[in-house]
Amino acid sequence: MADPFVGxxxxxxxxxxxxxxxxxxxxxxxxxxxxxxxxxxxTQYGGNGSTTFMLPNLKGMAPLHQGTGPGLTARALAATAGVSSVTLTESTMPAHTHGAMALDAAGDVPNPSNAVWAQNVSGGRNPVPQPQYVATVNTVMNAALLAPAGGGSxxxxxxxxxxxxxMICLYGEYPSRP
Known part of the structure; x- marks a missing residue:
């Protein structure tokens, strides 16, 4: 296809x-x-239609074929959509929970792998890091102890x-219409 179509x-x-x-x-x-x-x-890409028109602007855009298809929403020729950055908010996430378990017992495991939170039993004037996890689950932690996190950026x-x-062809073979 050596000779390009105009457009x-x-x-x-x-x-x-x-x-x-x-x-x-x-x-x-x-x-x-x-x-x-x-x-x-x-003027599908802009312009006033009497003296000017605009070329498609593909800077920062991913081209996408127009039309519809099974499981797809309609895409109109020359319509733009999408954004390059998104602020994730609670309302944009599907409903879900992060269950936390804790035990009202002295911790006897030094890391959280396969364990739950427990009482930290360090005391005295110079507390020494103590195990704060236990390998058995006793009860569900109060949900009020978990709060949303993130900076909203x-x-x-x-x-x-x-x-x-x-690039778009300015001069070439004129495309025939079906």
Whole structure:
């Protein structure tokens, strides 16, 4: 497929955009100088439609085929969605519990592996670290002892990525309509 269609998008690994192509960076173009491309993509990516139109902006975006499919939500051509960072809140997580068990007995195990919290029996003026776990479960700990944790800051939501150049054909073969 040597001759590209006007409006075709390709990935290019060079450090420049070749002649007759433009970067998919959301640039605003004049309709008068780009009537052929305008007739293919119109203003679906922006522009005023009387003197200007915009190219698709794939900076920071993952391209996705438009349409629907089994188990998928509808994806409209030129619609954008998603965010690069997310703040995880209690309301955005599925309901769940973190059960904690404790025993009202002196601890006799030095680490929490396969054990539960127990009384820490250090005392005196110079307390020495004592085992604070016990291997037997006696009762469920009061849920009020567990509280939400976290700082409420957004975390990165981006999949691993490799930046490449997406470019759109400005001049080429005009695509025929079915």
């Amino acid at each position: 075709e998008i390709r990935i290019f690994c060079g450090t420049f955009i070749p002649n007759n192509w433009a970067a998919c960076d959301g640039a605003t173009l004049q309709i008068q100088q780009n009537t052929t491309l305008y007739s293919v993509i119109g 957004p975390h990165n939501n981006m999949q691993p990525y490799l930046p490449l150049q997406f």
